[in-house]
Amino acid sequence: MKKSRLYPFERNRYFYGKLLTVRDFESEQKYFNDKRRLLNRLMFGSGVLSGMSVVAVDDKTVSVEMGVAIDYIGREIVIPAPVTMKLSMIEGFTNNEYKKNVYLCVAYDEKGKEPVHSVGNSSVRSDEVSEYNRLLESYRLFVNEKAPAPSSFEFVRLMESVVTIFENDNVRITQRMPKYVNPGEVVDVKLVVEKTLQTPRIAFDYSIDAKGFTYVGETDGAVSFAEPGDSQDTEYELTYQLKAPLAAGGYAELAIPARQAKLTIGDTAIPIDFSAKHSIEVVEMPVAERILEDWHNRSLEQAVEGSADQSICLAKISLLQMGPTYMIEKVDRMPFGEYIENTSLLQRLLSKGGNGASHQFYASSEAHDLEYDAKPTLDVKYHPERNEFDFKLGIPRPQHLYDEIATGTMEVALESIGKSGGFFFSRGKKNYVSDEISHGLGEGQVSIVVGLEEADESGASAGTGTKKKVYYGQSDVFKGTEFEPDIPNVTLGTIVYPEKGTFRIGMKLRDDGESSASVIAVRWWAFKSLGAAPQAAMNDSYENELAEAASSLED
Incomplete structure (x- = not known):
């Protein structure tokens, strides 16, 4: 083997009486050396x-x-x-x-x-x-x-697409991504910045033009790198993700137009002279099989071409x-x-009996709130150093119920006539209708829930203060119990004016029971309709649920 050229193998043929010269002994050594070296190159x-x-x-x-x-x-x-x-x-x-x-x-x-x-x-x-x-x-x-070009290494040529964006004596900026992708696969794109220690801080901002690829996470076509101020590294990597096309066959492209790139070294803006572009094949078969296909299809000359003078x-x-x-x-x-790597070690690492940790993927997830009218978001990042996907899901908050509720009180004076009972304003009159009340929720359908409010001062002496109770529905169901209210037994009703944003409360005294109260306090709750259903479509069950919600909020 002389440089990268391969000669047909030939060996000495010995016979009795053969005159052996320097040439014969040299060819004997060359035969074994060249064969061994060829196998070393191609096998290992x-x-x-x-x-x-x-x-x-x-x-x-x-x-x-x-x-x-x-x-x-x-x-x-x-x-x-x-x-x-x-x-x-x-x-x-x-x-x-x-x-x-x-x-x-x-x-x-x-x-x-x-x-x-x-x-x-x-x-x-x-x-x-x-x-x-x-x-x-x-x-x-x-x-x-001078650093060797990444494409000078055979394993890089087989597996990666590498483009050089900028290079001078002190700085080299390249972008690398897989040479082949499967449909719908999320792939890493790496921006690699190499520099000398005494080169000023580097900042590089650019936009990518993707044909076939879609953006993943927060990239959205804009990539930004800024060297940390306290760092003493000579090489940096910035990784972002893209999603491959959903259909196999053909190529997807990722271009970095020079006009959309801004490179700053220290305080100096450096122009980018040419545009760089990746052309990635979208294949149906597994990517590893496609790479092996290239390996198997290469010629013997290609296997050693240009490698003779390459050092390690x-x-x-x-x-x-x-x-x-x-x-x-x-x-x-x-x-x-x-x-x-030793082939026995690789076999054990890749076999089913091996550790297998390198083939496992992990996922972490996090959910956060968005405004109630925002669209859901999903941000996915892949961390190759630990084989982990990081999912961040943004979920719109439901519209807060209290934004759709208004409440208030209305007091109606009673005229006491002893044990004969209380009447509204004048004797013999047991009905009362309020003036229009504005609920403050604007125009549209609302549901009104009303109840009688009673101040309970029984705990005041014990230092617990005054407590309020609100009775919804028929208060006479508590008659004869410790919860019997000291207010008249009143039936309540409402009239809603959707176009005005107002309502009225009507009251009717049901019996002449005793009561020491001189004023009836009516607590009302107005619930703005959350859907398009008209007021008439709300059934009694829904109104009862609203009443229970209002009661729990009051407590």
Whole structure:
């Protein structure tokens, strides 16, 4: 295997008397190496298998632990012992600008070992010739000062749609979302902001144009990012959700027009030069099967195309400029997730016998009140770090009953004639009709409930104060009991004028029973009709329920 090109495999054929040359022995090694590396690349992929942790030893020095990795054409990289080096001494580190992020990478490297005198070459050359007796399969550490593009990683190309919105030496803003979606699926869209530590605070506001997608939650097409003032991070993620079209087949689009994007770095407004757009395929089959289909359909050349010179990034190192020099502020290990997981571990994680926690989703819900005439709302947010959906339901409050009720009292004086009973205003007259009373609820149908009110002062001596009682219906049912009222037995009736917003109360004395009361206090309740049903449609049962409600409110 030479770079990313694959040659047909051929091996030595041995026979008696064959003259073996350098070429034969080299092809013997190449045959086994290339086969192993091809299988490494296609079966396991590329990345760190174990170890290779990077830590800061001091302000200018890093240490790389021992470990094993496989590079992008299947070669094994082994760091047999920890390595500690000053960052400025590592290949690729430049001293022109210190306020930056640098990326510490590792690559496969071969080095000659054990120089020996070459007897064969000395027979044809006059000077002494030395050759290396061994080739050491080693490694090379170096620094890249520019982050690799997300699409340079094969797993990203297969699974995600990534667009770059803005990029310069200190800032890169990308947006990422799944490459394939199922109909009606709610998907995460991630805005990723990468910057150096000494870059001023970043604010980014933009609007999205969605074709096929619908907004979920509070997004409504407007996205806003503002870097926290006290943060010392070099990478931020802002996630919002969209819902895929309900029909499979075709594509849904998500565009970020440049004219609708506003980027501010510090106090400087930065123009966005071009529009970015995602084109996402809506598929009927499970997304995982669609990704596997792409994996199976790729050619052998595509599997290794452009990967020969790609290195493995072990750490992102954030630097601060300190006068004429620098200081290591932060080390983020494996910033692009270039790992190779053990197949036995993956099998157990994905099998039914495994923990299964990674496949469970959780939901939390919260309901809150809205104004009674508002429309119900539903806000859904997904938190991928804990596999949780957060549902917030807004429910309109019912219109408060007390907004539809009015109450008042009316007093009617009686003329006492001893034990013969009380009459309304004059002897021999037992009927009384009030003037029009305004209930204050405006025009429209109302239901009027009236009752006789009596002040009970029996508890005053005990320090409990005066209590009121209101008798609805026929008060004579309490006659002969401890609850017998000290008021005349009166029948009450009402007349309602819906167009005027008024009513009248009529009273009739039913008998000549004894009463010490000189005034009858009538308590009335007016209930505004909550529906379109006319007053005549209200039956006695409904009126009784209103009376009970009025009684409980009075108590």
